[in-house]
Amino acid sequence: MSLRRVQVTDFRCLQSAALDLDPRFTLISGPNASGKTSLLEAIYILGRGRSFRTRRLEHLIRQGAEQFVVFGEVETPDRRIPMGVEGMAAGIRARVAGEKTSSLAELALMLPVQIIDPEVHRLIEEGPSRRRRFLDWGVFHVEPSFIGHWQRYHQALKQRNAALKSRQPRAVISAWDPDLVRYGDLVTDARSRYVAFLAHQAETVGRNLLGMDLTLSYRPGWSREQSFSEAVQQSWNHDQESGATQVGPHRAELSIRLEGMGVKDRISRGQQKLLAAALLLAQVKLFPESAPVQPCLLLDDPAAELDDDRLAGLIREVSEHSVQLIVTTLHGEFAAFGAPGRRFTVDAGRVVPH
Ligand SMILES: Nc1ncnc2c1ncn2[C@@H]1O[C@H](COP(=O)(O)OP(=O)(O)O)[C@@H](O)[C@H]1O
Numbered sequence: 001m002s003l004r005r006v007q008v009t010d011f012r013c014l015q016s017a018a019l020d021l022d023p024r025f026t027l028i029s030g031p032n033a034s035g036k037t038s039l040l041e042a043i044y045i046l047g048r049g050r051s052f053r054t055r056r057l058e059h060l061i062r063q064g065a066e067q068f069v070v071f072g073e074v075e076t077p078d079r080r081i082p083m084g085v086e087g088m089a090a091g092i093r094a095r096v097a098g099e100k101t102s103s104l105a106e107l108a109l110m111l112p113v114q115i116i117d118p119e120v121h122r123l124i125e126e127g128p129s130r131r132r133r134f135l136d137w138g139v140f141h142v143e144p145s146f147i148g149h150w151q152r153y154h155q156a157l158k159q160r161n162a163a164l165k166s167r168q169p170r171a172v173i174s175a176w177d178p179d180l181v182r183y184g185d186l187v188t189d190a191r192s193r194y195v196a197f198l199a200h201q202a203e204t205v206g207r208n209l210l211g212m213d214l215t216l217s218y219r220p221g222w223s224r225e226q227s228f229s230e231a232v233q234q235s236w237n238h239d240q241e242s243g244a245t246q247v248g249p250h251r252a253e254l255s256i257r258l259e260g261m262g263v264k265d266r267i268s269r270g271q272q273k274l275l276a277a278a279l280l281l282a283q284v285k286l287f288p289e290s291a292p293v294q295p296c297l298l299l300d301d302p303a304a305e306l307d308d309d310r311l312a313g314l315i316r317e318v319s320e321h322s323v324q325l326i327v328t329t330l331h332g333e334f335a336a337f338g339a340p341g342r343r344f345t346v347d348a349g350r351v352v353p354h
């Protein structure tokens, strides 16, 4: 099952565009600044409720318009399920099957979307929060109960931190500890299980794409010699001084090593891009075959980023798995992924079938 239709209104430079997508491979071509990335961004926001380019919603609204709308239809065996996202300066509103969503996780369940774009190296280069988000998206699709545990953990953390900051008595602060530890342990267990699977996939993809030994491990956000509960107890003075909880899954890190060495500041930009692409592909490959909707993989101008050999490697990795591919390219001709089921050209914000 896949995203079969997307309609975009007042999103970036796209005033009004509608695309009927192929379940396997759709190719979008057009000159620079025509709106190719904006189209992928619109699809991404439909599945994630956020952009990969900016946190500021007002940047996404077409200049002069009040709000943007992205509408999609996901095909299931018996019907097409509509979903939509509206964005205005005040925030975002989403609907799935005609009902308002209570959390953005509902969008993710309907449309699991992943992107490899020219900024993909940020996954390696930036701080751990980006890697935690990467991890959590994957965990959520393998274990849907994860999102509830994650939310309960963050609720407890927020309350505990508020109590620490306003210098409440210890009993008031510690009242949050049982929830913090209970849900923190559940989040940690789910992430650890996932990283064990991911590490295995990443090793193969890393070898194929980078020709290097890629190893992943999960650091839970406190010293491994202790339980989380012990770590929370021990961190008390530190927490009190700093006014915030210093240990826990919110401080976790996905540790990435190439040929046994840490990657930060050690590898070239080109290698960072390949490494990040390898991680994202490993995640797509790990996507459960039993999931109701196949993952939708957006590739933004891959030909500009990768040489022919790397591109061939990427295609091999992708073609082994059932994914819906939506690819952009500067040039109309793009043979690398075989013949697209559908093609579109974009020019100055106008999208036409090709
Ligand atoms: N909020 C907006 N309103 C109108 N135009 C925008 C907005 N945000 C970006 N643009 C314009 O959209 C154009 C297309 O951008 P983009 O999708 O990145 O093009 P491409 O990927 O085809 O190179 C750019 O010229 C940019 O200035």
Ligand SMILES: [Mg+2]
Pocket: 036, 037, 038, 300, 301
């Ligand atoms: Mg672009």
